Amino acid sequence: MPVPMIEAADVVKSFTVRTRSGGPRRTRTSVRAVDGVSFTVEPGEFVGYLGPNGAGKSTTIKMLTGILTASAGTLRVCGLDPSRRRTSLARRIGVVFGQRTTLWWDLPLRDSLALVRRLYRVEAAAHRARLAELTALLELEPFLDTPVRQLSLGQRMRGDLAAALLHDPELLVLDEPTIGLDVVSKATVRDFLARVNAERGTTVLLTTHDLGDIERLCRRVMIIDRGRLAYDGGLDALRRTVDADRLLVVELARPGPPVIVDGIEAERVEGPRQWLRLPRAVNAAAVIAALARDHEVRDIALREAGIDEVLAGLYRGDHAYWRSGRPVAP
Amino acid sequence: MGVLPWVWWYGFRRHTAYPLGSLTESLTNTMFGFMRAYVLLALWDVRPSLGGYDAADAVTFCFITQALIGPVQVFGGMELTERIRNGDVAIDLHRPVGLQGWWLADDLGRAAGSLLLRAGPPLLAGALVFPFRAPAPANLAAFAVAGVLAVTVGFGLRYLVALAMFWLHDDRGLNAVTLVMSLFFSGMILPLVVFPGRLGDVARALPWAAQIQVPADVFLGRHTGAGLLGALAFQAMWAALLLGAGALLTRAARRRLVVHGG
Amino acid sequence: MYGVLAWAWIRAAAQYPVSMVLLALATALVTGLDVAAILLLFAHAPRIAGFTAPEVLFLYGTSALAFGISDIVLGTTERLGYHVRQGTLDTMLVRPVSPLVQIATEEFSPRRFGKLVPAVLVLAYALTRVDVAWTAGRAAMVPVMVAAGTAIFGGLWVLTGAVQFVLVDSHGASKSVTYGGGFLTQYPMTMFARDFVRGVTFVVPLAFVNWQPALYVLDRPDPLGLPEAARFASPAVAALVCGAGALAWRAGLRHYRSTGS
Numbered sequence: 001m002p003v004p005m006i007e008a009a010d011v012v013k014s015f016t017v018r019t020r021s022g023g024p025r026r027t028r029t030s031v032r033a034v035d036g037v038s039f040t041v042e043p044g045e046f047v048g049y050l051g052p053n054g055a056g057k058s059t060t061i062k063m064l065t066g067i068l069t070a071s072a073g074t075l076r077v078c079g080l081d082p083s084r085r086r087t088s089l090a091r092r093i094g095v096v097f098g099q100r101t102t103l104w105w106d107l108p109l110r111d112s113l114a115l116v117r118r119l120y121r122v123e124a125a126a127h128r129a130r131l132a133e134l135t136a137l138l139e140l141e142p143f144l145d146t147p148v149r150q151l152s153l154g155q156r157m158r159g160d161l162a163a164a165l166l167h168d169p170e171l172l173v174l175d176e177p178t179i180g181l182d183v184v185s186k187a188t189v190r191d192f193l194a195r196v197n198a199e200r201g202t203t204v205l206l207t208t209h210d211l212g213d214i215e216r217l218c219r220r221v222m223i224i225d226r227g228r229l230a231y232d233g234g235l236d237a238l239r240r241t242v243d244a245d246r247l248l249v250v251e252l253a254r255p256g257p258p259v260i261v262d263g264i265e266a267e268r269v270e271g272p273r274q275w276l277r278l279p280r281a282v283n284a285a286a287v288i289a290a291l292a293r294d295h296e297v298r299d300i301a302l303r304e305a306g307i308d309e310v311l312a313g314l315y316r317g318d319h320a321y322w323r324s325g326r327p328v329a330p
Numbered sequence: 331m332g333v334l335p336w337v338w339w340y341g342f343r344r345h346t347a348y349p350l351g352s353l354t355e356s357l358t359n360t361m362f363g364f365m366r367a368y369v370l371l372a373l374w375d376v377r378p379s380l381g382g383y384d385a386a387d388a389v390t391f392c393f394i395t396q397a398l399i400g401p402v403q404v405f406g407g408m409e410l411t412e413r414i415r416n417g418d419v420a421i422d423l424h425r426p427v428g429l430q431g432w433w434l435a436d437d438l439g440r441a442a443g444s445l446l447l448r449a450g451p452p453l454l455a456g457a458l459v460f461p462f463r464a465p466a467p468a469n470l471a472a473f474a475v476a477g478v479l480a481v482t483v484g485f486g487l488r489y490l491v492a493l494a495m496f497w498l499h500d501d502r503g504l505n506a507v508t509l510v511m512s513l514f515f516s517g518m519i520l521p522l523v524v525f526p527g528r529l530g531d532v533a534r535a536l537p538w539a540a541q542i543q544v545p546a547d548v549f550l551g552r553h554t555g556a557g558l559l560g561a562l563a564f565q566a567m568w569a570a571l572l573l574g575a576g577a578l579l580t581r582a583a584r585r586r587l588v589v590h591g592g
Numbered sequence: 593m594y595g596v597l598a599w600a601w602i603r604a605a606a607q608y609p610v611s612m613v614l615l616a617l618a619t620a621l622v623t624g625l626d627v628a629a630i631l632l633l634f635a636h637a638p639r640i641a642g643f644t645a646p647e648v649l650f651l652y653g654t655s656a657l658a659f660g661i662s663d664i665v666l667g668t669t670e671r672l673g674y675h676v677r678q679g680t681l682d683t684m685l686v687r688p689v690s691p692l693v694q695i696a697t698e699e700f701s702p703r704r705f706g707k708l709v710p711a712v713l714v715l716a717y718a719l720t721r722v723d724v725a726w727t728a729g730r731a732a733m734v735p736v737m738v739a740a741g742t743a744i745f746g747g748l749w750v751l752t753g754a755v756q757f758v759l760v761d762s763h764g765a766s767k768s769v770t771y772g773g774g775f776l777t778q779y780p781m782t783m784f785a786r787d788f789v790r791g792v793t794f795v796v797p798l799a800f801v802n803w804q805p806a807l808y809v810l811d812r813p814d815p816l817g818l819p820e821a822a823r824f825a826s827p828a829v830a831a832l833v834c835g836a837g838a839l840a841w842r843a844g845l846r847h848y849r850s851t852g853s
Binding site: 348350351352353354355356358360361362364365368369371372373375376377380500502503507509513514519520524526 | 608611614615618619621622625626628629632633635636637639640641761762763764765766767768771772775776779782783784785788
């Protein structure tokens with residue numbers, strides 16, 4: 001039985017926050033940023049980690065990578081306890097922070113990577129080979145000798161990715177890597193990550209707000225909200241399980257007033273085109289049949305709720321599962 | 331003229347935003363004041379009237395100069411340098427207000443904030459523990475003028491160094507040299523009255539003396555009447571010269587920016 | 593690992609050899625200002641606070657050498673507060689090396705060695721000129737006091753750095769211990785007030801950097817009247833200070849990792 005890459009059991013992280021309660025006295029309250037989170041990640045998986053701002057994503061990442069020590073529960077990464085075996089663990093994982101670079105500002109990229117090599121004690125031959133490989137994959141050649149502070153965001157992110165993978169880690173943790181990148185750069189980064197996961201079997205844990213990242217890369221998604229894990233499973237299952245509406249777009253032969261089918265009224269009309277929102281419970285086929293029977297229909301399209309709508313609904317707390325606070329069965 | 335008072339105020343606000351940091355800095359200033367005072371007292375013990383100062387003068391000199399470290403910023407540095415380095419200065423140059431005028435107003439605001447937050451503790455501590463020469467009200471008024479002139483001279487020097495960033499790749503060497511000149515010739519290391527013979531004459535004529543030595547002497551009441559006017563004029567002369575050089579250099583920098591792009 | 597990282601930084605700096613040399617010279621010049629101050633002082637009198645110029649230069653040399661070496665090795669730890677504020681400490685914690693080593697080697701450059709130039713020159717000069725009845729013991733004491741002094745300053749760098757884990761803005765104040773300590777040990781403590789000397793003997797043991805051992809080398813009475821044994825206590829004091837520094841750092845890091853930033 002292979003050892004799981006990440007094992008979290010009832011992990012809790014609480015902070016004491018001093019709040020001004022109006023008067024001169026400050027009360028101390030204990031806030032649980034992470035409140036009993038449990039999950040397992042097997043080697044080779046590509047997991048997305050989502051949640052609204054302040055939900056506890058960054059805190060979880062910090063605990064996984066050894067930056068923060070957990071208040072309670074057990075956490076094992078690569079079989080090691082991150083709070084006690086920080087340096088041993090650091091050797092086996094790579095971390096990329098989207099908002100901050102891990103490289104040194106004033107040094108050329110090449111020198112930064114040389115320093116990284118020293119920090120991780122990578123042998124000269126292995127380093128050369130790996131650097132060549134990453135340079136080719138990430139197209140670093142044009143700016144290897146540019147100081148990091150002069151790099152564009154996209155270039156810097158590629159540099160950070162190279163730095164994180166230079167020592168061939170088993171696990172790659174990324175905290176919002178595509179934030180602020182242009183479309184082309186995002187595509188490059190995504191393709192690269194997919195490749196790293198597929199070809200080298202590197203386990204990837206990706207925190208992101210970018211739904212494109214999730215759709216393109218993640219087979220499995222964990223959603224955290226207010227410190228608790230609200231969902232842990234596949235992307236498709238998420239769509240299916242959650243009460244997401246579908247959108248029926250129908251193009252009639254002639255423009256006309258909003259149609260009403262089975263009690264559902266079109267919510268938007270633009271010329272001959274009309275949009276109907278179908279709740280999950282409604283049988284779409286029946287609606288389409290009724291529409292075709294009563295109106296002259298030129299074209300019809302049924303759109304599943306986009307992942308952004310699903311998540312937006314979840315974040316807003318629109319759904320029964322979410323409100324219960326219990327993890328949703330996939 | 332209209333926007334400059336606001337620039338001053340903004341500079342003042344920015345530098346009073348972290349009072350805790352300033353307070354801890356002034357603790358170190360006070361500590362160094364004590365140590366320098368002891369050293370000078372030991373010297374004055376064997377040479378009681380050196381340079382026309384008595385022991386109390388020497389000690390007061392220590393503490394007033396320590397208090398001036400913040401406002402006059404003898405250790406150099408200016409935010410402008412970083413803005414030139416990363417190109418943000420292009421924004422500054424597009425304003426209808428001149429670059430030097432803008433930054434002078436900002437620096438005076440900074441100096442005011444620094445005076446408020448950092449000058450108090452060293453002076454207070456020195457006055458309580460050591461024989462201290464407190465200034466007469468007339469001297470204080472003159473000192474205020476000398477102080478503003480000192481900050482302006484300091485600004486002039488630092489502005490020129492900052493502008494050098496347009497031409498230099500790395501300013502650390504220049505910073506180190508100007509730091510040496512600044513500390514040594516301003517009177518921070520030892521009062522210029524201690525400098526023997528020719529060295530002392532030269533030192534007292536340089537702009538750095540206008541930064542620290544002159545205002546300190548005004549505080550001590552060593553300049554009166556015509557002498558006082560002479561001292562202030564000396565500061566004003568250097569301020570004018572440095573600002574003039576600054577204006578010329580700004581023009582050259584602007585040309586360079588246009589030629590070399592962003 | 594310290595050496596490996598420092599060397600990597602030096603390699604990066606070596607790409608600009610001219611700049612490197614100039615900066616080293618400039619650093620030497622800045623450090624040399626303190627010597628200029630002492631020379632100016634003694635231009636006016638042969639003895640100050642009961643000490644001659646060579647004797648004070650001896651104190652300066654030993655102090656500046658100890659301070660300089662400790663500054664080279666551990667001086668950058670004073671930036672800890674900056675790293676905490678910027679979040680770059682987290683970046684360091686993700687790497688398999690102690691954050692102390694990472695901060696201490698940050699931007700390591702041969703330029704740092706410029707700080708030693710005035711110290712070495714002045715100490716060499718002072719040793720030839722100072723009026724000492726040299727014995728084996730006294731001669732041995734000189735390297736011992738430099739080594740112990742370096743360790744004491746080193747421990748203080750780490751200790752004051754560690755305070756910034758908890759009091760992130762304390763750098764301004766801790767400069768009075770580190771740079772202040774470097775300054776005051778250049779001078780004979782007969783200059784300072786009694787209470788001050790007690791403070792730097794018993795509270796922050798700067799007196800053991802070079803003053804106490806120097807009393808032995810120069811054969812002078814102790815103005816505080818401490819027992820003879822105090823003059824040989826520097827290595828023990830150094831061990832204590834280093835221990836305190838290490839403990840403080842560990843505790844500070846533990847605190848940071850449990851409360852975040």
